[in-house]
Each structure stands twice: as C-alpha cells, then as structure tokens.
Amino acid sequence: MSAISAVSVAGVAVATAALVCVLSVFNGFRDVLSVRLDTLGCDVAVTPVHGKTIGDADSLLTAIRSLSGVERAMPVVSDNALAVYDAREMPVRVKGVDESLFRQMTAIDSLIIPEGRFAASSTLTESAEDEYGESEEIRSSVGTIAVGVASRLSIYDLDRRLLLFTPRKGVRVNPANPLASFITDSISVAGVYQANQSDYDDNIVLTDLPTARHLFELDDHSATAIEVKARKGVEASSLAADIRGIAGKDFVVKDSLQQQELHFRMIEIEKWVTFLLLFFILLIAGFNLISTLSMLVLEKRKALGTLKAIGMTSRSIGGIFAWESAIVTLIGGVAGMLLGVVLCLLQENFGLIRLNGDADSLVIKAYPVALQWTDLLLVCIPLAAVGIITAIISSGFARRRASL
Structure with missing residues (x-):
C-alpha cells in the first residue's frame, strides 16, 4: 500500500x-x-386521563398488585402548594407517600444528607377539652425536603416546622380574611435529600398520605397516581402493557422511560x-x-x-x-x-x-x-x-x- x-x-x-x-x-x-432518575422514580406510573384524582384508588391498587410482575405498588398524592419558613416562601410540589413502601421502592435512605433522616409520617393526638367539653384531633406530621427547598428557604436546623398552604376548592379569596380561603398544615423537617437530579432536587416536599390528602381535600380512598415497582427481571415496558390491560382507557400508564421522555x-x-x-x-x-x-x-x-x-x-x-x-x-x-x-x-x-x-x-x-x-x-x-x-x-x- x-x-x-x-x-x-x-x-x-x-x-x-x-x-x-x-x-x-x-x-x-x-x-x-x-x-439517577431511578433513585427516586418508579418503574411504572398510573395517572388518570381526565382530572388529577383517581377516585377509587384502592380497587385499582388491588388489581395492580395481583399481577405477577409487580413487586410493590403504592398510592401517591401529589400537587402544588406554597411553603413558608421564617417569612421566606416558595412554591413546592408536595408528595404524599407511604413511608415504608417508599423506602422499599426507592433509594431515598442513601440520598439523605448527613445528620438527617428520611421520614414521612404523622400521628394524631387529641387536644385538651375546651370550655364546652369538646376536643379535636391534632395531626403532628414529619417530612423530608429536597435540597433545593432547604437552600431557597434557608432551612439549616432540622425538626423545625415548615408551613404548607393550598387554596380551598371552589372558594373565592376573602380579602378581609385571606387565610380562611386556604388549607394550612405543617410538617417537622426530619431530613434533607439530594439526588443530584433537578427534577427531584428543586422543589419536592415528601410527607405522609394523610397530610397530603388533608392539604388537597381528598378522601382516604383517593390518590393522584399509583407508582409501581417491577419484580427483578421484569421489563418496565412489559409490565406497563399488562397494567394498561387491567386499568382501561381511563388511565395513562407510563414506564420509566416514558415518564422522563423529554430528558x-x-x-x-x-x-x-x-x-x-x-x-x-x-x-x-x-x-x-x-x-x-x-x-x-x-x-x-x-x-x-x-x-x-x-x-x-x-x-x-x-x-x-x-x-x-x-x-x-x-x-x-x-x-x-x-x-x-x-x-x-x-x-x-x-x-x-x-x-x-x-x-x-x-x-x-x-x-x-x-x-x-x-x-x-x-x-x-x-x-x-x-x-x-x-x-x-x-x-x-x-x-x-x-x-x-
């Protein structure tokens, strides 16, 4: 040559x-x-075609759990809220989850910044009786926040209360008493997580299902989505196809790639x-x-x-x-x-x-x-x-x- x-x-x-x-x-x-997306994501997500709410989430959840390819499935309640901390505020995405299932379905424990812990739970206690002999239940909630929320609100001390506000459905804001037009709740910040992925690190607040349902005025059987983890060796796309077969046309079923299609x-x-x-x-x-x-x-x-x-x-x-x-x-x-x-x-x-x-x-x-x-x-x-x-x-x- x-x-x-x-x-x-x-x-x-x-x-x-x-x-x-x-x-x-x-x-x-x-x-x-x-x-990176799998650390806090799910293999398959089920959401309603119309509106934001799955009315009878329990029935659909039972049907999904009966599939052989499903390892775990849990209801999720997620929507937008306003977070306030020491006169600082920002819009956040509140996500109500089952603490035990979320820990098993994700790598949340490995993402917690040192000195904190993952928690998404609440307890109910009765207040002391008032002058009329009546008492009410008080919810004490614990949650975990994304590093972006902690940074923007300057939350450096754990176990401090973070206030959450959501507008009441179908209620106009009263200028004389604007707070009456909002549902208010609070969580004690147990930990801060960092997933090194903007979708998860920017504005998410993790809390328990009862707190999220209270904020968004949902009953105990409703959810905004159902997240599913596939068994080992089962393709997410194949499992998504099986779930579509039982969910019907009223639900959108996406595997992990479809959920992050833009990326x-x-x-x-x-x-x-x-x-x-x-x-x-x-x-x-x-x-x-x-x-x-x-x-x-x-x-x-x-x-x-x-x-x-x-x-x-x-x-x-x-x-x-x-x-x-x-x-x-x-x-x-x-x-x-x-x-x-x-x-x-x-x-x-x-x-x-x-x-x-x-x-x-x-x-x-x-x-x-x-x-x-x-x-x-x-x-x-x-x-x-x-x-x-x-x-x-x-x-x-x-x-x-x-x-x-």
Missing part, C-alpha cells in the same frame, strides 16, 4: 472510530441519567445530530479517497494504455479502481471500528478522559461509555454509503481516462 493510500485509510479509520466513540458516550450519558429525547436528538455531523466528516474522508485514486489514475496513465492494448475494456479498468476504493474503505472501516472499540473499553474501565470541574461536586468523574453492538452495525451504514459513492466516482473517472 502506498503512502497516499495509507493516508486515505487513516482518514476513514479516524472518522469511523469517532462515530463509534461518540455513539457510545451518548449511550453512557443515557445510562447515567436512567440510573431521553434530548439525549437522542443530540446523539443523532452529532452522528450526522460525523457522517459528513466521513464523507470528507471519502472525497479524500476519491482524490487519492484520481491521482493514482493520472500516475498510471501508461499502465492504463498497456491494459487497453492487451484487450481490457474501459469498464474493466474502472472496475479495478472500484475494487481499490472498496478495499481501502473496508480496511479503514474495520480498523476504525477496532480502534473505537478499544478506546471505549479503555475509557469504560480506566476513565482516561475526565470531566472538567470540581471532582467533589461531580456525579461522575469521567465521560461515561456504553458500547452497544447495534451501534457498530449502524456505523456500517454510512461506511457502506461512502464506499459506494467513492467506488462509483473513482470508477467513472478511471473509465473516462482510459477512453482517452
């Missing part, structure tokens, strides 16, 4: 290796995002845009190969004349250069794939290329990589396209020169 041909092979190899590495890095980011879609868009850009680089390498073969045709003009003299046709001569183009593309493509696989394996095992920034604040220290063999097959498509294009152009040029 001549030095010029070697340069052409190297160009195709480098572009192919870049394609393999870039696709693998985006796969790695996708896997990292999936793991994963953005990664996929970035992945394929980058793929197209690198494909154009591969095309440039292909045109470099065309120029190399064209120079070879001009260099071998006397040899082409000899081939014509011994009876070879212009088409046969063009075929020689078509095969030359195909061989160079094949060698460059195979070498590039091997190089890309080796680089990905080295990055995956040793983290050679590190992310910029403070290592203590980064969730991952090096660029994540997830090599998928389907991507190698995918890379073959642009390689084949470049090979065909270069073969056709090189063959045509050789035929024309041989005809002169």
